[in-house]
Amino acid sequence: MNASLSRLISHYSLKLRKEYLPSRKPAGHIPPKSWIEPDHVLGKEGHALVVILPTVGCYWALTAGGCSMCGYIYDGVLSTPPPTLILEYFKLAYEKAASLSYPMSVKIFTSGSFFDEREVPKLARDEILRFLSYETKVEEVIVESRPEFVTEEAVNDAINVLRGKRLTVAIGLETTNDKVRSLINKGFSLSDFKATLETLKRLEAGVKVYLLVKPPFLRETEAIFDVENSIRQLSKMNVDAISLNPCTVHKGTFVELLWKRGDYRPPWLWSLVKIILDVHGEIDATITCAPTASGHPRGPHNCGLCDRGIDTALKRFSVTQNIKQLKNLNCKCKLQWKLYCQEELISQ
Amino acid sequence: MFEVLRRDGPGRITRARVGSKTFETPNLVFYFVNDALPPPPQVRLVMTYESDMLSKIDGRIKLVPLMSPLISDINEAINYGLSLGADVLIASSPLVTGQRDVAAILLEGLLESARAIKETVKNVPVAIPIYYFPHEPLRNAFLSKVSKLGFKFYVIRWLEKALRNPRDLVAFLREINYFIGSNALLFASGRIPPSYYLHLVYLGIDLFDASFIIDATIRNLYFFDGEWHPLSALSELPCFCEACLILRKSSPSGDEKMRLLLNHNVFSALSILRKASLLIKQSRLRDGVEEACHHSPELAALLRISDREAYQLLEKYTPVSSKSKVYCIGPESYYKPSIERFRTRVATRYTPPKSVAAVLLLPCSARKPYSSSHSHRLFRKVVVEAGVKGVCEGIVTSPLGLVPRELEEVYPAAHYDIPVTGEWDQEEIKIAAECVANYLNKFPDDCPVIAHLNGGYLQACKKASEISGREIIYTEVEGSLTSPPSLSSLKSTLLRFSKQECREIDHLKEVFRKTADYQFGLGAGEKLSPDSATAKTRARGEKILYDGKVLLAHISPSTGFVVPTLEGGSRLASFSHWVLFKGELIKGSSVMVPGVEDADPQIRPGDIVFVLDSSKELVGIGEAILSGEEMSKLSRGVAVKLKHVKRRGE
Ligand code: SF4
Ligand SMILES: [Zn+2]
Ligand SMILES: [Zn+2]
Numbered sequence: 001m002n003a004s005l006s007r008l009i010s011h012y013s014l015k016l017r018k019e020y021l022p023s024r025k026p027a028g029h030i031p032p033k034s035w036i037e038p039d040h041v042l043g044k045e046g047h048a049l050v051v052i053l054p055t056v057g058c059y060w061a062l063t064a065g066g067c068s069m070c071g072y073i074y075d076g077v078l079s080t081p082p083p084t085l086i087l088e089y090f091k092l093a094y095e096k097a098a099s100l101s102y103p104m105s106v107k108i109f110t111s112g113s114f115f116d117e118r119e120v121p122k123l124a125r126d127e128i129l130r131f132l133s134y135e136t137k138v139e140e141v142i143v144e145s146r147p148e149f150v151t152e153e154a155v156n157d158a159i160n161v162l163r164g165k166r167l168t169v170a171i172g173l174e175t176t177n178d179k180v181r182s183l184i185n186k187g188f189s190l191s192d193f194k195a196t197l198e199t200l201k202r203l204e205a206g207v208k209v210y211l212l213v214k215p216p217f218l219r220e221t222e223a224i225f226d227v228e229n230s231i232r233q234l235s236k237m238n239v240d241a242i243s244l245n246p247c248t249v250h251k252g253t254f255v256e257l258l259w260k261r262g263d264y265r266p267p268w269l270w271s272l273v274k275i276i277l278d279v280h281g282e283i284d285a286t287i288t289c290a291p292t293a294s295g296h297p298r299g300p301h302n303c304g305l306c307d308r309g310i311d312t313a314l315k316r317f318s319v320t321q322n323i324k325q326l327k328n329l330n331c332k333c334k335l336q337w338k339l340y341c342q343e344e345l346i347s348q
Numbered sequence: 349m350f351e352v353l354r355r356d357g358p359g360r361i362t363r364a365r366v367g368s369k370t371f372e373t374p375n376l377v378f379y380f381v382n383d384a385l386p387p388p389p390q391v392r393l394v395m396t397y398e399s400d401m402l403s404k405i406d407g408r409i410k411l412v413p414l415m416s417p418l419i420s421d422i423n424e425a426i427n428y429g430l431s432l433g434a435d436v437l438i439a440s441s442p443l444v445t446g447q448r449d450v451a452a453i454l455l456e457g458l459l460e461s462a463r464a465i466k467e468t469v470k471n472v473p474v475a476i477p478i479y480y481f482p483h484e485p486l487r488n489a490f491l492s493k494v495s496k497l498g499f500k501f502y503v504i505r506w507l508e509k510a511l512r513n514p515r516d517l518v519a520f521l522r523e524i525n526y527f528i529g530s531n532a533l534l535f536a537s538g539r540i541p542p543s544y545y546l547h548l549v550y551l552g553i554d555l556f557d558a559s560f561i562i563d564a565t566i567r568n569l570y571f572f573d574g575e576w577h578p579l580s581a582l583s584e585l586p587c588f589c590e591a592c593l594i595l596r597k598s599s600p601s602g603d604e605k606m607r608l609l610l611n612h613n614v615f616s617a618l619s620i621l622r623k624a625s626l627l628i629k630q631s632r633l634r635d636g637v638e639e640a641c642h643h644s645p646e647l648a649a650l651l652r653i654s655d656r657e658a659y660q661l662l663e664k665y666t667p668v669s670s671k672s673k674v675y676c677i678g679p680e681s682y683y684k685p686s687i688e689r690f691r692t693r694v695a696t697r698y699t700p701p702k703s704v705a706a707v708l709l710l711p712c713s714a715r716k717p718y719s720s721s722h723s724h725r726l727f728r729k730v731v732v733e734a735g736v737k738g739v740c741e742g743i744v745t746s747p748l749g750l751v752p753r754e755l756e757e758v759y760p761a762a763h764y765d766i767p768v769t770g771e772w773d774q775e776e777i778k779i780a781a782e783c784v785a786n787y788l789n790k791f792p793d794d795c796p797v798i799a800h801l802n803g804g805y806l807q808a809c810k811k812a813s814e815i816s817g818r819e820i821i822y823t824e825v826e827g828s829l830t831s832p833p834s835l836s837s838l839k840s841t842l843l844r845f846s847k848q849e850c851r852e853i854d855h856l857k858e859v860f861r862k863t864a865d866y867q868f869g870l871g872a873g874e875k876l877s878p879d880s881a882t883a884k885t886r887a888r889g890e891k892i893l894y895d896g897k898v899l900l901a902h903i904s905p906s907t908g909f910v911v912p913t914l915e916g917g918s919r920l921a922s923f924s925h926w927v928l929f930k931g932e933l934i935k936g937s938s939v940m941v942p943g944v945e946d947a948d949p950q951i952r953p954g955d956i957v958f959v960l961d962s963s964k965e966l967v968g969i970g971e972a973i974l975s976g977e978e979m980s981k982l983s984r985g986v987a988v989k990l991k992h993v994k995r996r997g998e
Contacts, residue, residue: 001457008450179418183442217442217454221397222419263445335566338381343559345413346379346395347505347537348443 006182012254013065013185020074020252021062027054027081034093038319039105040286041139042166045319046103048142051093055119056080058112060146060187067172068185068216071250072111083124090128102137108144115149115158129161140166142208147171147188147196155203168206168240171196175211176230183217185254197237208241209234213275213300214267215247216255219344220337223267227275235283244289246272246300259298269294269302269310270337273326276314280323288318303333349473349500350533351941351985352974355953356633357666357685358525358552361625364533366435366473371409373533373554374545374621376614379562380405384603388591388611390618395438395557402432411475413438417457422464430472438475438503439465448486455479455490462497475501475535480510480520487520491527501533504553508538514650518658521551525661531981539563542617543574543643547650549624550637551658556621561613565606571616574643579609589615631670638680648680655683663689665975667954668867669759669907676766682747682775686760691749691779695786697865698752701858705738705850706842707791709784709799709809709820711829712745716762719753726830727800727838734842738850742787744805746776749783754855754862757908772804777811780804784812796821796845800838802829856883860893860901863910867956868924875919876900876912911956912969914992921958921966925951927979927988929959933995934968939988944979947987951976957988968993 032053039048057076060066066073081089090108097104108128112119132138141162150169159167173193175181181189200207211230214223231242246267249259258264272289280287291314293299295307302310310329317325350364353372362373371392378387380396387394387405395411396402402410412434414425429437441458444451462476476499481487504524510517524534535555536548545556561571569576572586585592591611594600600608627633641648654662662685674686681687700707708731713721719728731739741753751761772780788797799809800823813820824837860883861873877883881895891903893916900916903909912920928945939959951957951972959968970990972979979987 001453001460005450005453005457008453177419183418216445217418218416219443222416222443225415225419257447258445261446263443263447332566335382335384336563339379339559339562339566342379342381342396343537343539343557344443345397345440346411346438346503346557347539347559 009185010065016252024078027077027079032089032093040319041103041105044103047100048105049097050107052109055110068254069247071253076111083121086124087127103139104137105140107142113145113149114143115145115154133163142168144170147192150196170208172210176233184215206240209239210243210245213246221341224271231279235285241286246291248293249298267300268337269300289314306331356628356631357662359550359633361628374549374624377557388614409435411436414440416440418442436473473501475503477503477505480506495527504536507536514653518654522658522661529981545620546637546640561617565610565613571613641680668952669954674760674764697870701853704740705847706845707797708739708741710743711805712743717756723830730839734839736842736846737852749780750787754858759907777808780808781811785816788816788818917969918966925957927957927959932961937990938986941982941985941987944987947976947979949976
């Protein structure tokens with residue numbers, strides 16, 4: 001069943017990409033998006049500068065339809081700009097960090113893989129990292145990549161250029177369950193991830209794992225179970241940080257197709273709280289959860305009255321790692337959520 | 349795992365056994381979500397997957413859903429469920445979507461798990477999900493495959509989506525019955541408003557879940573008389589249940605208040621299901637459903653569509669008789685299965701007596717049987733005084749259409765009650781006209797037809813004349829039909845058609861013949877009552893049929909049905925309504941379902957049936973408790989209650 005289902009999902013995703021991709025902007029038209037957010041920087045409270053580089057985007061999305069919930073590819077441009085332009089963009093974005101003090105981290109996102117040279121040419125990669133290696137307030141540089149691009153050589157180069165600053169590679173594993181991941185159309189397995197993890201650990205780079213909360217085809221209860229199970233397993237594998245990413249409904253994705261039919265509801269914010277409360281204390285890894293689009297029908301949401309408060313609490317927890325932030329949260333809808341978790345098991 | 353105790357239409361009362369526990373349906377499945385919302389005392393079935401909740405519900409029936417095969421291997425899931433003390437396991441699949449091609453794959457996966465479960469789980473019943481898809485081929489493909497696995501318990505998912513499309517809802521339930529039959533419990537999960545319970549029970553649903561009620565309780569809504577009211581808006585509580593008494597007396601707050609509100613709401617929803625049980629026991633479920641129609645246009649539409657598009661399903665399980673009256677109050681009664689069945693049987697099974705001088709059409713009367721009414725006694729007197737022999741009488745009525753005099757005591761002709769005002773709506777006129785036209789066409793073309801009618805009866809009759817092309821002679825009515833001038837016009841009209849060669853019709857014998865035809869099919873009357881047979885009324889009004897010295901049958905005063913003796917029955921036994929018994933001789937006073945080899949699918953609950961042994965010899969006569977289909981398909985319960993049994997050596 002799983003094989004034919006993931007084939008079908010990939011077929012749908014490809015169709016959607018074909019429909020939506022041509023509307024992307026040509027290279028050089030959008031300045032990089034960037035912003036500053038509070039962050040947990042290597043054990044300390046600090047800030048992060050997030051920079052999104054305009055690249056051609058994730059090859060997996062372009063060639064295989066990509067992951068069923070991912071619409072980041074539409075943020076990309078039609079072709080990758082020349083390295084000099086990318087560096088220029090980056091420096092422009094970095095000006096926002098002028099007001100920040102030590103410690104800060106820089107998160108470089110590409111809507112794909114930082115180590116894929118089709119997205120970020122080697123020259124641009126080196127120049128950006130070299131530029132950051134001179135910034136004293138920067139403690140950690142976080143980049144994202146699919147495992148197949150995290151080669152010994154690429155990581156080694158990056159670490160060398162960074163001259164002692166911490167390099168953390170974030171990988172969208174989504175779940176440790178291969179069956180569930182195959183229905184996300186992720187295209188790699190837990191053992192692929194383990195090999196990459198081993199490389200990163202050996203080279204003493206940091207590892208951050210993204211887990212998808214409530215992928216399609218899982219019910220709320222099952223999703224909670226899946227994430228908690230994944231966290232426990234990852235903790236045993238010594239990953240440094242785990243970021244919980246509640247599934248949001250991106251335009252032009254397979255998940256949106258389900259959502260439009262009324263067959264998919266993004267997770268409740270209560271589920272995120274529950275997951276963290278359940279596993280906290282059992283594990284060493286940092287857990288963060290900074291939902292996007294909370295309170296929106298396309299994002300994780302509760303009743304509408306309590307969403308903002310809980311979103312804030314989750315973000316505060318992510319920065320402080322203080323579990324008190326998540327205790328004693330309450331709202332009338334907490335019972336509705338419990339009911340939903342249970343009835344969905346029988347009636348959906 | 350269950351037996352059908354009683355039924356009324358597809359609606360039924362069953363008793364199910366799981367392990368050492370039992371429960372009855374119709375019933376409610378409660379979701380144990382949180383300590384703030386504990387299962388109220390009246391609740392018998394509880395569903396949860398959390399072990400700490402499960403430990404708190406000892407003594408009740410525990411339903412435990414299995415984890416999705418994506419999350420856990422099927423054997424692990426089963427073991428986990430069993431370790432929680434599950435009484436019933438609910439099979440799972442990945443979350444299904446309505447996207448057809450995706451759904452088709454997921455359903456294949458579900459079938460795979462169902463097969464694996466069938467192999468592994470032996471002692472605990474497993475409920476298999478079936479989904480309502482708005483796409484018929486998809487759901488049928490699944491139903492046909494899953495039905496072959498022989499599960500006895502199904503969870504119907506997404507039925508609430510079908511509530512918005514009653515035509516599809518009815519079609520879906522019809523398909524479920526077609527593929528799965530009645531040998532499985534049907535649990536409709538999802539947020540189904542309690543106002544739908546009676547209708548859905550009537551259409552064959554056995555169990556509902558409490559999610560709608562729990563959700564409303566969390567939102568502080570109070571259920572009363574079919575409607576939900578914000579608790580804060582009620583200055584006084586209209587109910588006197590235990591919970592409401594406490595709510596009224598001590599005005600609690602917080603969790604305690606919510607718990608009491610939950611108890612009241614569950615109690616009220618359960619009352620509807622209790623009402624359904626009671627109505628089924630009284631064979632009046634249909635009346636309850638008709639009454640509930642007045643609460644909402646959606647329910648009225650649902651019933652109308654059920655009558656139109658699921659007549660066969662409704663009729664198959666509708667008893668042929670009942671101890672209670674048949675109420676026909678408004679248009680929702682016109683197509684009641686019991687009424688429609690009467691019309692159909694008269695149309696297809698009734699044949700007039702051999703030599704008829706004239707047909708006389710008369711109006712119905714409030715009093716039943718008609719012949720006991722004042723007006724009919726006056727009509728009778730006129731016919732006798734006129735001395736015309738061979739007059740065959742048909743009574744025009746609504747909504748039965750036309751009742752041949754010979755069948756006036758048969759259920760439901762003598763058992764229906766309508767507001768008799770003489771004013772008919774267009775629908776009634778149309779129904780009656782078609783019935784009358786059909787009746788008239790059964791008589792030879794040269795047989796004169798006299799109508800002594802007025803008002804709606806007359807309108808219907810004129811329309812019937814148009815439809816059938818038969819000429820009808822109308823008497824002259826002045827004032828009422830029973831006024832002296834009207835009656836004398838009737839008399840003079842009758843006299844015009846007096847025929848010397850016509851003999852008096854042996855009315856009672858015709859009653860036996862026509863009733864047998866009505867019950868068992870055309871031709872049964874001739875077999876049971878050949879020319880040599882005699883019918884007579886004994887002391888205390890008992891009507892009997894005999895041949896020489898042999899008693900053949902009597903007529904049941906309550907149903908008007910012919911009840912043959914073993915001798916009379918042997919003339920009919922292989923004709924229809926046979927029940928093939930596995931053994932030789934019957935012990936006791938009933939035939940149980942496991943003892944039935946096969947049964948005539950024409951059999952309806954309440955029918956008189958002939959029990960045959962393996963060599964097709966008649967060994968008993970009795971009343972069917974179940975339909976023929978159920979007798980051969982169910983696994984437990986009483987099939988036939990016997991009236992006459994052939995004992996050893998007889
Ligand atoms: S989630 Fe990551 S790997 Fe998947 S399509 Fe999006 S960018 Fe590519
Ligand atoms: Zn809330
Ligand atoms: Zn009450």
